[in-house]
Amino acid sequence: MLGRKSASTLGNMKIFCYAFLTLFLLPRNEFAQVGAKPDEASPSSEPLRERMLDENEFFRVSRLDAPIGKVALIGSHKRDLIVIALSEISLSAHSQSVTPVPLPEGAVRFVSGETPSAVSSSSAASAQVVVADLKQHWDAEIRECKEPKKCSHPIVMGRQK
Amino acid sequence: MQRTEKMQPSDCDGPAEIGETTLLFTNGFVMAYRHSLQSGGTLSSSYYSSASRDHLLFIALSDVHASFDGEDEQLKAGQVYTSDATQVEVSAGQTEARWIVVRVNSPKHPN
Numbered sequence: 001m002l003g004r005k006s007a008s009t010l011g012n013m014k015i016f017c018y019a020f021l022t023l024f025l026l027p028r029n030e031f032a033q034v035g036a037k038p039d040e041a042s043p044s045s046e047p048l049r050e051r052m053l054d055e056n057e058f059f060r061v062s063r064l065d066a067p068i069g070k071v072a073l074i075g076s077h078k079r080d081l082i083v084i085a086l087s088e089i090s091l092s093a094h095s096q097s098v099t100p101v102p103l104p105e106g107a108v109r110f111v112s113g114e115t116p117s118a119v120s121s122s123s124a125a126s127a128q129v130v131v132a133d134l135k136q137h138w139d140a141e142i143r144e145c146k147e148p149k150k151c152s153h154p155i156v157m158g159r160q161k
Numbered sequence: 162m163q164r165t166e167k168m169q170p171s172d173c174d175g176p177a178e179i180g181e182t183t184l185l186f187t188n189g190f191v192m193a194y195r196h197s198l199q200s201g202g203t204l205s206s207s208y209y210s211s212a213s214r215d216h217l218l219f220i221a222l223s224d225v226h227a228s229f230d231g232e233d234e235q236l237k238a239g240q241v242y243t244s245d246a247t248q249v250e251v252s253a254g255q256t257e258a259r260w261i262v263v264r265v266n267s268p269k270h271p272n
Contacts, residue, residue, distance in 0.1 A: 054243045058216045058265045061241055082193065082263055084220050086239045106222050108185050108193045108261055130220055130241055132263060140188040155180035155196075155204055 048072050053130070060133040064119065071120045072127070074111070079133045081111040083119070086128040090120045110142045180204060180253075190266050198251065198258040208264070209247040215264045217244045222259035226252040236260075 049065040050072075063086075066072040075081050083091060085107045090100035093115050102122045103109065111117050121127035145151035180198035187193070198204050208215040219227065221236040228234070229246035236242060251258060 053241045056216070056243055058267070059218055059243060059263075061218060061243065063239075063241070082191075082218075084261055086222075106195065106259065106261070108195065108263075110186055110191075110193070128239065130239075132218055134191065134265070136190075136265070138188055138190045140190060142186050142188045142191070144186045145184045151185075152181050152183040154178040155182060155198060155202070156176040157179050157202075158176070 058135055060135065062131050062133075064127075064129050064131055066119055066121060066127040066129075068121045068124070068126060070127075071118045072129075073116060073118050074129075074131050075113060075116040077133055078113045079135065080113045080137055081117075082132040082134065083109045083111055083117075084130040084132070086130060087121070087125055088123040089127040089129060090122040092118050092120075112142075113137065180258075192264045192266070194262045194264075196251070196258075196260050196262065198253045200253050200256050200258075202258070203250060203252045205248070205250045207248055211269075213266050213268050214245065215247075215266055217246065217249070218242075218263040218265075219244065219249075220261040220263075222261060223257065224254060225258040225260055226254065227260075 048067070048070055050062055051064075052060070052062045054061045064072050064074065074083065085091075085103045085105055087105050089103050089107075091103055091109060091111075092100035100118075100120065100122075119127050119129050179202040180196065183195045185193040185195055196204065208217065217229075219229075219236075219242040221227075221238055221240045221242075223238050225236050226233070227236055227242070228248075228250040229242070229244040230248050232246075234242060249262075251260065
């Protein structure tokens with residue numbers, strides 16, 4: 001009798017646990033995959049997430065979140081790209097075995113369509129980048145603004161150009 | 162008794178810098194800029210040209226309030242906005258505003 005009662009109690013507990021998981025935990029888990037905040041650290045088992053943000057005649061803009069330990073290939077359309085780092089990332093030319101270049105948050109790089117590249121995280125958080133595919137190609141070479149050129153200009157109060 | 166006054170622009174010896182614009186790279190057709198603006202500041206930029214048109218990709222690195230040809234947008238950090246606006250006004254709130262602008266220039270009359 002006691003054995004039957006225990007089995008019955010265990011069975012009830014199992015049902016209760018399944019109901020609890022279904023009602024409370026699983027929906028949260030699903031939400032975590034669909035609408036997780038970009039700042040939240042992601043486990044390495046989490047898949048890469050690419051989200052198309054906008055597209056027009058000139059750009060195709062997407063956002064890519066690569067969890068720690070994952071490498072995200074970019075530039076598969078053979079178009080020139082502009083990569084904007086929203087977190088600390090490493091950017092490497094995929095076709096060459098070069099050392100990945102660490103980029104701080106806010107860094108912007110032009111990536112030629114002939115050089116498929118990869119993005120990975122270089123910090124304790126996932127790598128978050130905005131990638132703009134340029135729909136037009138220009139033969140003119142992209143030049144990074146460097147010294148001795150004056151690349152930075154102050155914004156001054158009250159001045160109108 | 163110590164008296165404090167709110168500093169006005171006229172009290173300064175020189176023009177007060179409230180931010181910085183940095184050209185990152187260009188090939189004459191595509192230009193990327195980084196902007197920063199102190200809290201409370203507003204930057205108005207004109208992208209009007211009689212010969213060409215700029216197509217803008219605006220990436221907020223911090224929360225900013227932006228107006229694209231008078232259309233107000235409250236952008237969160239990491240948010241992206243594309244526009245062909247010729248007048249863009251960005252305001253910093255309680256904290257410094259930082260954003261990136263990528264301009265793609267195309268002629269108005271290709272022929």
